[in-house]
Amino acid sequence: MNLGENEGIVTEIERYAIYDGPGIRTVVFLKGCNLRCAWCANPETQNLYPEMGFFVNKCIGCLKCIEACPYDALKYEDGKFITDRNICMEKCYHNERELSCVAACPGDARVQYGKIMTVEEILEEVLKDKSVYDRTGGGVTLSGGEPFFQKEFMFKLLKALRANRVRVAIETSGFTDWENINMILDDLDFIYYDIKSADPVLHRKFTGGSNDLVLENVIKVSEYAKKNGLPIIYRIPVIPNFNDSKEEIEKITKFIKNELYRKDYVELLSYHTLGLGKYESLERDYSLTKEKITKEKIKMLKEVVSEAGLKVL
Numbered sequence: 001m002n003l004g005e006n007e008g009i010v011t012e013i014e015r016y017a018i019y020d021g022p023g024i025r026t027v028v029f030l031k032g033c034n035l036r037c038a039w040c041a042n043p044e045t046q047n048l049y050p051e052m053g054f055f056v057n058k059c060i061g062c063l064k065c066i067e068a069c070p071y072d073a074l075k076y077e078d079g080k081f082i083t084d085r086n087i088c089m090e091k092c093y094h095n096e097r098e099l100s101c102v103a104a105c106p107g108d109a110r111v112q113y114g115k116i117m118t119v120e121e122i123l124e125e126v127l128k129d130k131s132v133y134d135r136t137g138g139g140v141t142l143s144g145g146e147p148f149f150q151k152e153f154m155f156k157l158l159k160a161l162r163a164n165r166v167r168v169a170i171e172t173s174g175f176t177d178w179e180n181i182n183m184i185l186d187d188l189d190f191i192y193y194d195i196k197s198a199d200p201v202l203h204r205k206f207t208g209g210s211n212d213l214v215l216e217n218v219i220k221v222s223e224y225a226k227k228n229g230l231p232i233i234y235r236i237p238v239i240p241n242f243n244d245s246k247e248e249i250e251k252i253t254k255f256i257k258n259e260l261y262r263k264d265y266v267e268l269l270s271y272h273t274l275g276l277g278k279y280e281s282l283e284r285d286y287s288l289t290k291e292k293i294t295k296e297k298i299k300m301l302k303e304v305v306s307e308a309g310l311k312v313l
């Protein structure tokens with residue numbers, strides 16, 4: 001996809017968010033991620049190109065999408081839609097800014113994951129709530145995907161937000177070169193940093209990437225945070241058969257306690273399967289269990305963190 005100098009790909013801009021930093025916020029979800037976490041609840045944010053999702057339960061059967069597809073990628077046979085996603089990839093995802101099948105659909109059955117936007121367009125949207133941010137101590141949170149995956153675009157957006165006196169937080173996996181993180185720390189008001197596992201083998205198996213970089217970077221981030229008073233929350237997504245045991249949470253807790261300079265809060269995020277419908281819409285497999293983690297288990301794991309002397313959310 002050829003993007004203009006000031007353009008990036010955004011999956012969603014969520015207004016009035018209350019769980020992604022202080023006050024009332026707008027979360028800008030940037031598309032693209034270099035990890036492939038098996039539990040990812042937002043699979044539509046992983047690839048850096050627009051993609052078509054299909055929600056069969058919303059389809060009214062008008063077949064306008066089939067007529068609209070210029071490449072014959074869609075068929076309707078024996079009461080079912082068949083999509084040749086290789087054609088979508090080759091013809092549309094890397095070339096088209098707007099997907100014809102989605103544009104033709106009269107309802108929400110076909111959706112385009114990923115909209116190309118300029119910094120100015122995003123700014124216009126998020127500044128609508130500037131007075132709300134100022135009143136509540138809120139601002140904008142950059143999320144993803146992984147915001148550093150579109151780093152040049154993200155840097156420009158961040159600068160534009162600061163120029164408009166908007167407070168900015170980031171949610172990051174930390175899986176990027178230190179130079180990238182270091183470049184933006186002075187412009188941040190808040191940081192959420194994922195620590196998924198202290199075990200290198202498990203981390204690679206479940207996320208597709210090494211945790212060396214993630215852990216090296218978080219040490220440096222925490223040092224900066226301590227010196228400069230940058231609030232930081234370490235987030236642990238609690239995932240079945242990955243890190244939902246006392247031993248695995250203890251390993252992470254020990255790392256935070258012994259290696260990190262600033263230790264404001266640790267947040268345990270309980271595994272959920274709310275993203276399953278998006279996997280289906282993209283015709284992608286989901287390999288993890290669909291069973292939830294019990295409240296009792298989360299309580300026990302939170303106790304592991306607090307018994308180590310850390311504050312837990």
Ligand code: SF4
Pocket residue numbers: 052068069070071072073074087088089091092093099100101102
């Ligand atoms: S994404 Fe493109 S190729 Fe695929 S069905 Fe839609 S219009 Fe056709």
Ligand code: SF4
Pocket residue numbers: 058059060061062063064065066104105106107109110
């Ligand atoms: S255009 Fe939309 S509603 Fe009509 S058949 Fe296609 S997916 Fe279904």
